[in-house]
Amino acid sequence: MTNIDKRRRTLMKTGGAVGIAGLAGCISSPSDSGNDGGDGSGDGSGDETENTSSEGTDNGSSGEGGETTNVGMVYATGGLGDNSFNDMAHMGIEQAKKEFNVQYQNAEPDSATDVESLQRQFAQSSSPSYDLICCIGYVQTNSLVKNAGQFPDQNFMLVDSVAEKESGDLVKNVANYTFKEQQGSFLVGHLAGQLTQMDFSAGKGSTNPDEKTVGFVGGMEVPLIKKFEAGFKAGVAHASEDIEVKTAYAGTYSDPVKGKEAAISMYDQGADIVYHAAGGTGTGVFKAANQKGRFAIGVDSDQSKAKGTAKFSNVILASMVKKVNKAVYRSTKNVIDGNFKGGSVNTLGLEQGGIEAVYGADLGSEIPDDVKSKVEESKQAIIDGDIEVPTKPQQ
Structure with missing residues (x-):
């Protein structure tokens, strides 16, 4: 026994x-x-x-x-x-x-x-x-x-x-x-930071390069989710220090309405792209992007393919996949x-294959190759230790 x-x-x-x-x-x-x-x-x-x-x-x-x-x-x-x-x-x-x-x-x-x-x-x-x-x-x-x-x-x-x-x-x-999580978030932040400075259109979304603004919507404001925020902001700054990053926390992982409200506010204030780390609340971010004709970035799974979010693949640029x-x-x-x-x-992390940034099923092919190349360079620099990604948001 x-x-x-x-x-x-x-x-x-x-x-x-x-x-x-x-x-x-x-x-x-x-x-x-x-x-x-x-x-x-x-x-x-x-x-x-x-x-x-x-x-x-x-x-x-x-x-x-x-x-x-x-x-x-x-x-x-x-x-x-x-x-x-x-x-x-x-x-x-x-x-x-x-x-x-x-x-x-x-x-x-x-x-x-x-x-x-x-x-x-x-x-x-x-x-x-x-x-x-x-x-x-x-x-x-x-x-x-x-x-x-x-x-x-x-x-x-x-x-x-x-x-x-x-x-x-x-x-x-x-x-x-x-x-x-901060490593993959850096990569999608670097992607967002590059695209917000460009006149870029794909699927149902487009950017306004005059604004140079992106956003982050978190679930609960806890150290774990702060890692996503920290990496994203660092990646955006790696593209340019002049880009504004708006941040909001919904206080829940299961309320798409709150996610949509937070993202709508950001889009209305000039954000081109919003990245979420908010679980089911993040579905509302995709709804907001679809409504406003802007872009979003998913989290944890490839949300351009996931059953409940694939219908928003025409606005999902990429996802930070956490395996x-x-x-x-x-x-x-x-x-x-x-x-x-x-x-x-x-x-x-990236080196162990536990974290990955993947491009959207519908929009990935529309992203310029030079943008993707720079993201790939950032990935290798993180793996090599040349870029140390913070785990707490920089003020």
């Missing part, structure tokens, strides 16, 4: 187990899991990570034909169907299911207060016993530190944060995945291969 089986048997004897269906309306089966989102390019295989403590490599058996690996997915608030962050995570577990003998259960918290209970229900479950619980989003950190301590034999992974004890030590049964799918896929595969190591921090 494994340690996990022993622990769950103890829980059942003491009445500690709670059925996964106990939080009505928050947990769905894979068939109810919403849109895939994303660009479909990241299966997570073969990636190298920059580690402070390595979680292992993707070598070893694939797990095909063996015992079923059960994974619990606790998504970020905003849920599936955001065509962005959560849908990229879902893509990763779907890829693992296609390649290996994996089954998974989705849990979508209505608010941050649901997270602790959902994590705990997965950890306490004995039918099935979950081999890995994926915690998607920084809002899960405090709850995870508590739950991981109470279930030391349970494997967890965390996206966008690091699970640390008060002592500063890493929690031993949590594999942490963080991203260098959360790779983190979910990789951690699942490591469990299957026996390579899972908790107490690790895996940081993915």
